[in-house]
Amino acid sequence: MEYVIEMLGIRKEFNGFVANDDITLQLRKGEIHALLGENGAGKSTLMNVLFGLYQPEKGEIKVHGKKADISNPNVANELGIGMVHQHFMLVDTFTVTENIILGKEPKAGGKIDIKKAEQKVREISEQYGLAVDPTAKVADISVGMQQRVEILKTLYRGAEILIFDEPTAVLTPQEIKELIQIMKTLIKEGKSIILITHKLKEIMEVCDRVTVIRKGKGIGTVNVSETDPNHLASLMVGREVTFKTEKTEAQPKENVLEINSLFVKDARGIQAVRGLNLTVHAGEIVGICGVDGNGQSELIEAITGLQKAESGSILLSGKDITNLKPRKVTEQGVAHIPQDRHKHGLVLDFPIGENMVLQTYYQQPYSKAGVLNYKEIYKKAGRLIKEYDVRTPSEYTPARALSGGNQQKAIIGREVDRDPELLIAAQPTRGLDVGAIEFIHKRLIEQRDKEKAVLLISFELDEILNISDRIAVIYEGEIVAIVDPKETTEQELGLLMAGSKRKEAGEMNV
């Protein structure tokens, strides 16, 4: 069998911390090869080695059977290797075409030949069914489209081997279906793909083989046809994983969050939340399900004080918290796991330890009379890192250097640990491995059992169905239905989310 890429015995260290230890990965021509491993197992690191961003301490890389020294990404490009990163690298104010040609501009008499470039981008886009508008500004297109621009960027540079680092973590279910279609087209056109994902379903659906790594070590490569999700999960975590979280019947108590005919505008001034009513009781998890962009973000921002409510009221345990400043809301006992961990959740250049007191640094014991007490701060950080299994070389490591999933675990630890009356969890398990998801779900249910209120926002129906006690369907800024997870199906939710079956407000028990 012919291999297009062979990574043999790769070892990569960061200041003595071994992120990759003797890992071997062989990619066949025309296959989709999954790379599976827990958060922080070293997947992104391994791919960054292949893409020339990191230099391995040991090991050898062969491209088409020939030994290659990939000293930087330009060399990788020349060898036909392209990478779609976990976090996109696009210039917002440039058009799609400008982004794609950046660094490889076609010239006509010293000037950039933008027409020719657009033509070429259009051609490639059509060939692979990407449906990207070459003249659109990147800031104006959806995340899914931006990802396709990243794909186009690699194809424009003549990539034969494409690396996708967690491409589906940022996509909606519909976009994921389309991406899978695109990957299949790419294979048909003779490309080979390495796919990093935590979603075992996706692996089973599109991949040919899987290489599993655990804590930086290679566990082995298996054929997808000869395995199943349970087996993969246990290979990766090193123990059995339950996919359905056990929980008892909810015992809802008094109202914790009460929202009455809330109106909120989004950043562009368009009415995003329109007369929304919702109640969350102590001791229950309410899951908000809906298609992205139906007012979920604005709802959260209004509750947490990040966005002004136009009208309506938000009560927390009976107290009016409408339009309070974020700090006041936090002090009233609201914690918030934000949807965008890089933008809101962490100060990426702070050590992970300092990030653990982002909302509490001014309180005792973390500071006294305005002077920080680093001993206490790092004591707490050390404890959370242990409790939430945040894999990091140390608590002094900048948050930026943590793997995506471990950044998420750190945020969740910080928020849950404050033991809030109301915990708002927006996409809490995005980018987490199955073991970590199980752990986080348990924690959310634990909060519920401690008679706290949990508001969960997720695009994953599995997650919503799995752990909510009640499901609120949001459509065009309103809660259009409240359903019992035990009595509903994915199909019914799908219809409700599409706005086809709007229940009368009167018959709704909100």
Add this chain to the structure above:
Amino acid sequence: MSKRFSNLAVPVVSVLLGLIAGAIIMLISGYDPISGYAALWNGAFGDSFYVGETLRQMTPYIFAGLAVAFAFRTGLFNIGVEGQLLVGWLAAVWVGVAFDLPKIIHLPLSLLAAAAAGALWGLIPGILKARLHVHEVIVTIMMNYVALHLTNHLIRNVISDQSDSTEAVKETASLKSSFFESLTDFSSLHNGIYLGLIAAVIMWFMLEKTTLGYELRSVGYSQHASQYAGMNVSRNIVLSMVISGAFAGLGGAMEGLGTFGNAFLHSGFSGVGFDGIAVALLGGNAAIGVVLASLLFGALKVGALNMPIESGVPNELVEIVIALIIFFVASSYMIKWLLSRFKKEEK
């Protein structure tokens, strides 16, 4: 390569490269680099008088460097140190001339006036940035010119009667030190050097050890995350510019109450404020780094004056060396790369 090591290695290697390049330039232009650098050394540290002059020159650099570094660490680029320094200078001298008070009140009051004036000069760009998102670089540059012409106008028409300078500040507001004078053979070294070192400690403590510094750094790195965490982003931006401006204003007081003992018309910028940018850059925007870089800059500037006298090398050469050092620091990426190559080869 540990971060500590590269933080230290880049400036040190840059200084060495700058000096080597300077030597090559001297060689090409037909001068003797050894005698040139010997003259530079003697002019900076040759005897107690020169040491005094070097330390005196270092003093305003510390403040200017701290001002730039403080703003930079909190995500702002304060190009207005020069203007903040000029208004601080004048404010200090004004108070120093106008009042008759016991020293224990007069001197602190003059310093306070300088800090307040510099702070005010930082407040304006801070507010414009926080409220209207006007970039601080543009506003601070404009504020430099406003400061230059405003202080000149005040000196000529308000404080004095059409004269080129103000009176000398009262004894009770002066930083002059008879102790230093006797120690350093009547150099112009004054007590400001103590204040510079204290200011460096304050900046370090404020940024690294206080909740205020935590907030300021957080806002500097990520406004979104800071807002999420409940910090007041606008207030912190303004505060950062105000504190930075206060450091710069105090730098002006060093000149007004110490070195010169008065304020006078400036035909152009003093340059200290702009050198502060270079000092901060070379010092890695850390307090201790700023102090060391100030010492280097002070020594180069003072020592340069001796070069034409002792070795015939024009003192402009030092300006070239300084420019080259800054160039090498700015291209620190290259130096880090070189260092990592060396490391690799060792293995």
